[in-house]
Amino acid sequence: MGVVIPPRAPRAPKKVLAMPTVPFIAINLALVFYSIGVWSERIQGRLKPWHLAFFGLGLVCDTVGTGLMFEMAGGLTFDVHGLTGLLAIILMLIHAVWAAAVLLRKDARMIANFHKFSIVVWLIWLVPYLSPMFFRIAGVT
Secondary structure, eight states, rough: OOOOOOOOOOOOOOOOTTTTHHHHHHHHHHHHHHHHHHHHHHHSOOOHHHHHHHHHHHHHHHHHHHHHHHHTSSOOOOSSSHHHHHHHHHHHHHHHHHHHHHHHHHHHHHHHHHHHHHHHHEEEEEEEEHHHHHHHTOOOO
């Protein structure tokens, strides 16, 4: 009598990242990169070139994630989330360009005080990042 090998159960198909997952990953990477840049600059007390690199990474991730979300939503939504999100990207771009200018000028006072602007932009950026959660909690769709 031989060994009987039972037939294999069919394997579940491999999971592929769902479309909404990609923009969420990009937006969360933006939070990580931008927060590292802003808060390390604040803690160190002066703007450094590597902070600018993290501002740029945050901006790129946020722009990619927002662009993908625009595609999913059919364009810009004219609500608190959509408008503050657009404002945040514009401010992040201004922030990165201004940081580059400050570093190129090598003005010690501006380098030491730049974190004040960084914190303000970061706080404004948090509004569109956190607003979907608050809208869900409040039951607003």
